[in-house]
Amino acid sequence: MRRLLLLAPLLLCTAACGVVQSSEGEATDAAREVARKAGERLYGQRPRTAEEVGRSASEIDGVEVLRLSGTSTHDGDGVDVIVRTYGSAYNGWLDVDEVTVRRCFAVRVSPKSEWREEPRDVDCPSGPPLTFAPPPDPPRLPYEELRARLPRVPEGGRADEAEVRRTLDALDLDPAIRTEVKTDGDRVGVLLAVQGNGFDPQDCLLARVGPGATEVWSPPRIQRMPGEGGCTVGNALDPLPPPH
Numbered sequence: 001m002r003r004l005l006l007l008a009p010l011l012l013c014t015a016a017c018g019v020v021q022s023s024e025g026e027a028t029d030a031a032r033e034v035a036r037k038a039g040e041r042l043y044g045q046r047p048r049t050a051e052e053v054g055r056s057a058s059e060i061d062g063v064e065v066l067r068l069s070g071t072s073t074h075d076g077d078g079v080d081v082i083v084r085t086y087g088s089a090y091n092g093w094l095d096v097d098e099v100t101v102r103r104c105f106a107v108r109v110s111p112k113s114e115w116r117e118e119p120r121d122v123d124c125p126s127g128p129p130l131t132f133a134p135p136p137d138p139p140r141l142p143y144e145e146l147r148a149r150l151p152r153v154p155e156g157g158r159a160d161e162a163e164v165r166r167t168l169d170a171l172d173l174d175p176a177i178r179t180e181v182k183t184d185g186d187r188v189g190v191l192l193a194v195q196g197n198g199f200d201p202q203d204c205l206l207a208r209v210g211p212g213a214t215e216v217w218s219p220p221r222i223q224r225m226p227g228e229g230g231c232t233v234g235n236a237l238d239p240l241p242p243p244h
Contacts (some may be wrong), residue, residue, distance in 0.1 A: 007149065017075060023090065023091045024089070026087075026099075027088050029054070029087065029127075030089060031105075032085075032087070032103065032119060034087065035085050035103075036086075036116060036118065038107060038110060038119075039109075039119055041056070041057075042056060042081070043113060043115060044150070044198050045111050046073075046195075046198055048072065048079075049071065050068045050070055051068075051070055053068070053073065054068045054081060054130060054132055056197070057081050058130070062085055062086060064085075065081060065084050065132075066125045066129055066130065068080070068206045069082075073109050073110055074110075074111060078111070079108070079109045080108055080135055081106070081107045081108075082106050082124075083105055083107060084102055084124055085103070086100060086102055103121070103124075104121075104123065106119060106120040107119050138176065138194045138203060139173075141192055141203060141205045142171055142173070143218070145171055146171065146190075146207060147216040149167050150207055150214050150216065151209060151212060152209075153186075153212070154208060154212070155211050159183070159186060159210055160188070161181060161182075161188050164181055164209055173192070176194060176195065177192055178191075178193045178194070179191065179193075180193075182233045182234075182236075184237045186210060186211055187208060187209065188208070189206070189207070190205075190209070191236055192204060192205040193231045196226065201221050201225055202224045202231045204219065204224060206235060207236060207237050208237075219239075223235070
């Protein structure tokens with residue numbers, strides 16, 4: 001009995017130390033989960049520069065960007081982003097205060113990356129978080145100009161793709177605006193689009209030139225979301241049904 005009493009403080013200390021370590025481990029896991037979710041947000045096949053990746057990462061809640069390696073996602077091994085995140089845990093039995101840790105992880109952004117790829121634990125670099133200039137404003141899509149200049153085709157006529165292309169050339173569009181033109185029977189469809197970020201609605205204009213009607217419009221917001229197919233020349237020729 002006496003031996004058990006002597007061992008009791010040691011057992012209590014061991015248990016307490018284990019609980020404290022467990023709380024710190026849980027906090028570290030929470031910080032790692034923030035980095036993993038940041039990797040999910042940055043994941044994608046679209047080519048981006050290191051600065052674009054860093055700017056996107058810095059806009060994620062709870063993430064600080066400390067270092068960037070690489071030039072672009074599609075060069076070499078892609079872009080490595082070292083991020084600092086925070087995690088907290090609390091054990092009501094022995095923790096007087098909530099345990100909060102700051103941890104750093106390396107997140108790789110490349111077409112070769114795997115979905116939900118595990119971020120690597122790294123030492124935190126010295127120095128403050130990186131800051132990034134705001135992205136340039138996207139070019140304005142010329143709705144009024146396009147509507148005014150596209151050819152009108154009389155009933156019974158046929159739209160001329162070459163004439164439509166000459167009209168687009170005369171607009172002297174910003175190089176960042178992508179254009180597509182497609183003929184379908186007696187009609188010609190037009191798409192003007194600005195590259196999106198993969199998360200928010202894409203900016204685009206659609207036009208259809210056909211006998212008796214020349215139309216220019218922007219699809220509803222929900223159709224301009226990534227993967228919805230609103231910003232396609234096919235949607236100009238055969239529009240999707242309106243969202244409910």
